[in-house]
Amino acid sequence: LLAEAFWLMEGYFVRTLGMHRVYNSAFMNMLRDEENTKYRSVIKNTLEFDPRILKRYVNFMNNPDERTAVDQFGKGDKYFGICAVLATMPGLPMFGHGQIEGFAEKYGMEFRRAYWDEQPDAHLVERHEREIFPLLRRRYLFADVANFLLYDLFTAEGHVNEDVFAYSNRVGDERALVVYHNKYAEARGWIRTSVAYAVKAGQDDPASSSAAGSKELVQKSLGEGLALHNDANSFTIFRDHVTGLEYIRNSRELFERGMYVELDAYKYQVFLDFREVQDNEWHQYAQLAEYLNGRGVPSIEEALKEVFLQPVHHPFRELVNAHMFHRLMDARVTELDRQPDTGLASEVEQKTAHLLREIRHLIENGITGESVDETAADADAIALQVRQELEAILCLPALKNRFTFSSSHKYRGALEYVQGGPSATDRASALRAGPLAADKTSALRAGLGDDPAIWGTLLGWLFTHALGKVVNGADFEQISRSWCDEWLLTKIIAGALQDLGLDAGAAEHAVRTIKVMISHQHWFETQAPETERVYGVLESWLKDDEVQRLLQVNRHQGILWFNKEAFEDLLWWMMVLAVVEISADPLRPKAEADQEIVTHYDIIEKLQQAEEGSEYQVERLLEAVKK
Numbered sequence: 001l002l003a004e005a006f007w008l009m010e011g012y013f014v015r016t017l018g019m020h021r022v023y024n025s026a027f028m029n030m031l032r033d034e035e036n037t038k039y040r041s042v043i044k045n046t047l048e049f050d051p052r053i054l055k056r057y058v059n060f061m062n063n064p065d066e067r068t069a070v071d072q073f074g075k076g077d078k079y080f081g082i083c084a085v086l087a088t089m090p091g092l093p094m095f096g097h098g099q100i101e102g103f104a105e106k107y108g109m110e111f112r113r114a115y116w117d118e119q120p121d122a123h124l125v126e127r128h129e130r131e132i133f134p135l136l137r138r139r140y141l142f143a144d145v146a147n148f149l150l151y152d153l154f155t156a157e158g159h160v161n162e163d164v165f166a167y168s169n170r171v172g173d174e175r176a177l178v179v180y181h182n183k184y185a186e187a188r189g190w191i192r193t194s195v196a197y198a199v200k201a202g203q204d205d206p207a208s209s210s211a212a213g214s215k216e217l218v219q220k221s222l223g224e225g226l227a228l229h230n231d232a233n234s235f236t237i238f239r240d241h242v243t244g245l246e247y248i249r250n251s252r253e254l255f256e257r258g259m260y261v262e263l264d265a266y267k268y269q270v271f272l273d274f275r276e277v278q279d280n281e282w283h284q285y286a287q288l289a290e291y292l293n294g295r296g297v298p299s300i301e302e303a304l305k306e307v308f309l310q311p312v313h314h315p316f317r318e319l320v321n322a323h324m325f326h327r328l329m330d331a332r333v334t335e336l337d338r339q340p341d342t343g344l345a346s347e348v349e350q351k352t353a354h355l356l357r358e359i360r361h362l363i364e365n366g367i368t369g370e371s372v373d374e375t376a377a378d379a380d381a382i383a384l385q386v387r388q389e390l391e392a393i394l395c396l397p398a399l400k401n402r403f404t405f406s407s408s409h410k411y412r413g414a415l416e417y418v419q420g421g422p423s424a425t426d427r428a429s430a431l432r433a434g435p436l437a438a439d440k441t442s443a444l445r446a447g448l449g450d451d452p453a454i455w456g457t458l459l460g461w462l463f464t465h466a467l468g469k470v471v472n473g474a475d476f477e478q479i480s481r482s483w484c485d486e487w488l489l490t491k492i493i494a495g496a497l498q499d500l501g502l503d504a505g506a507a508e509h510a511v512r513t514i515k516v517m518i519s520h521q522h523w524f525e526t527q528a529p530e531t532e533r534v535y536g537v538l539e540s541w542l543k544d545d546e547v548q549r550l551l552q553v554n555r556h557q558g559i560l561w562f563n564k565e566a567f568e569d570l571l572w573w574m575m576v577l578a579v580v581e582i583s584a585d586p587l588r589p590k591a592e593a594d595q596e597i598v599t600h601y602d603i604i605e606k607l608q609q610a611e612e613g614s615e616y617q618v619e620r621l622l623e624a625v626k627k
Contacts, residue, residue: 002058014056021092024057031082032061032072036182037162043150047197048217051145054090061086062096064109069099071106075124077266080131081180084268085165087135088142088178100128131242135270141171149194149225153179153261156189164263166191168225175226175274177238181263192258194220223255226274230255234276235285237300241270245296248289251276260294284308302488309487311362315355319348319463320492322499329455333395340391348390352463353383356470363471375473382469385584386462392584393458396576411594414601418579420572452500457510457517458576460493465518481518490515516546516570517577524578524600534606535625541570542618553618560618567611575604 003019013022030039046053061082062069073079086093097107102121105114135142153164163183169176181187196217228236234251249259261269279285288300288307297303306313318324328348331341356379363370399415468479484490490511497507520541528536541547550570552563578600582593610624 010057014053015050019056021056021058023063023094024059024091027057027059027086027089028061028063028066028072031085031182034163034182036165040150040162040165044195047150047195049198050200051148051197054148055143055145057089057091058094059086059089059091060094060096062099063094064097064107064111068104068106069096070102070104075102075121078182080127081182081266081268083128083132084135084270085178085180087132087139088169088176088270089167090143090145090148090169092143093136093139100125134241138176138272141174141176142169144169144171147171147225147227149197149220151191151194151222151225153187153189153191161187161189163187164189166261168222170225170227175238175272177222177226177259177271177274178268179261179263179271180268181266184265186262186264188260188262190258190260191222193222194225221255222258223251226254228254229276233279235279235289237275237277238271239273240296241272242268243296245298246300247271247294247296248285248292248300250286250289282308305486305488309362311358312355312487313492315351315358316463316489317492318351319355320460320489320496322496325452325456325459325496325500328390328394328459329450329452331394332397334397338398340394345387345391349383349387352386353379356382356467359467360470370471372470373472373474376471377469377473379470382466386466388584388586389462389580392580393462395583396579399579408598410598410601414575414579414597417572417601417604418576452497453502453506453510456497456500456502457513457573460497460510460514461517461521461577464489464493464514465521477519477521481515484511484515484518512546512550513569513573516544516550517573519544519546520574521577521581523574524581524596524603534603534610535622537603538607538610538622538625542622561616562618562621564611564616567616568608571604571607575601 001019001021003013003017003022010022010024010026013019026039026042030036030042043054061073061079066072069079073082097103098105098118100120101118102124103114103116103118105116105118107114147168147170149168151166151168152160153166155161163185164179164181164187166177166179168178177191179191196219198215199218200215223230226236228234228251230252232250232252235248236251236254237246237248239246263269277285284304284307288304291307292303327344331344333340360372360376360379362368363372396418399419464484465480466476467483468476468481472479484493493514494504494507494511497510498504502510523537523540526533526536542551542553547570551566554561579597582588582596585593588596607625610621613624614621
């Protein structure tokens with residue numbers, strides 16, 4: 001039975017007349033008029049009499065007898081703050097006709113059709129879908145009163161701010177805390193203790209020592225209301241539904257001091273997804289809580305990694321930043337008689353060695369759960385290798401100056417191809433047409449040039465691809481690749497690339513390319529017979545999920561397709577890797593190095609030819625390579 005009560009007689013209808021539910025007109029009127037003290041009194045009085053009455057209230061923001069919700073509450077933060085309270089208070093939330101669409105026509109029970117030609121407000125509907133609907137899908141968490149608590153917000157001066165509605169609820173291990181400020185002002189203070197609520201012996205609290213039929217008023221701390229552990233080594237993590245940010249608080253602090261909140265006019269927060277964690281021997285959660293100092297972050301687990309990885313992130317950022325990348329780009333060698341800046345190369349070598357020592361120290365302390373293998377290389381030796389590879393990269397623009405009269409056409413074509421930059425299809429075609437056409441193409445295109453995407457990708461690969469050697473010299477490629485994600489190095493690289501001028505999409509593409517280059521940095525060192533070499537290389541690439549994403553491999557009408565430009569870029573990057581690695585080896589004779597470059601370029605050419613006849617289908621590409 002649903003009752004339509006007279007003003008402030010809601011309790012009488014459900015207590016005395018036996019109605020199951022009753023319209024709660026006080027909700028609409030008092031919150032609209034910001035009579036917050038009065039409405040908090042309504043809730044408190046109900047809790048002190050019998051909390052179960054709250055779940056019988058039907059809360060609403062408009063009905064057929066009243067002005068529309070958009071007329072009474074508008075479409076801004078006040079509307080959505082009160083709507084969030086509507087969706088999270090015990091009882092039953094009721095939405096009026098046209099409320100979500102923002103309709104302004106007042107209608108009555110006798111209406112059979114709308115008289116106004118109104119269209120739904122798309123922005124209003126979208127905000128409902130984003131902020132309100134997810135809360136309604138979790139009504140089981142808010143509808144009952146068995147664990148509902150209303151809290152006072154105490155200001156710094158010790159007063160209760162009656163304009164703030166703060167309450168918690170829980171079902172099993174799921175918890176929620178809602179805070180809303182219904183005033184055009186700022187509010188800040190501590191939520192610590194609940195208001196009193198009635199506990200009747202033998203009903204809500206079977207453990208109560210009160211005599212049968214009697215009741216007592218009980219108050220609880222926030223920690224008790226959320227059913228947390230009163231333990232200094234326990235930390236509570238939770239998420240704000242509105243912003244998506246996660247927060248961390250010490251569980252004992254929530255018992256003793258409560259939670260500090262700050263709210264602007266008509267702002268609300270709904271904290272969900274509470275979980276408790278125990279601190280470890282390194283007190284990482286305590287350090288994180290102190291470091292964040294109440295701030296929210298997209299991911300607590302990611303922020304935790306950033307805290308204990310600071311000894312690695314700091315030296316890594318000294319190498320991977322826009323300023324360093326600009327310095328290295330400016331140091332490119334474009335003339336045959338020039339050599340890379342030895343001072344800058346030495347600086348990079350020293351910073352790389354420092355980074356590697358910090359990684360080794362972190363792992364030896366057992367923080368990451370990894371161990372150092374007997375095949376691990378010395379930090380100084382790895383840093384020297386990185387320096388040699390850096391010098392090879394800086395010399396890439398001067399490759400054409402290495403041409404000699406005795407150089408083969410094939411070798412000359414390989415170096416011209418590398419200088420052409422990604423997607424250099426027309427350059428490659430010209431090279432196959434003959435040396436004169438190749439020279440003409442070279443004159444028309446700037447090649448590597450000043451493209452920050454190319455140089456940022458090369459340098460990002462340089463400073464990550466060999467990191468794994470410091471713990472395992474045998475499987476270092478996959479270790480280096482996994483650290484990029486696990487240790488949030490890609491986040492630092494993407495930030496540096498964006499500081500270079502790349503947009504977020506271009507930076508993400510560059511990071512994906514870097515990860516592929518790390519995994520396949522020695523693709524050219526295959527031991528397969530010459531007849532199987534090209535197919536083996538392509539097959540190993542296509543087995544990599546990251547390569548598939550890079551090539552935009554997708555299935556349409558039962559056929560696997562790949563992107564033409566992405567495949568050509570991949571071939572170019574792989575050839576650059578081969579040239580850099582081969583050129584960086586100081587013990588490799590030049591004649592032998594030149595021959596290896598020709599051999600690997602032959603693989604690239606065969607893959608290009610296979611692509612031309614594949615119609616950009618993966619299966620046809622593999623078949624063409626086989627033939």
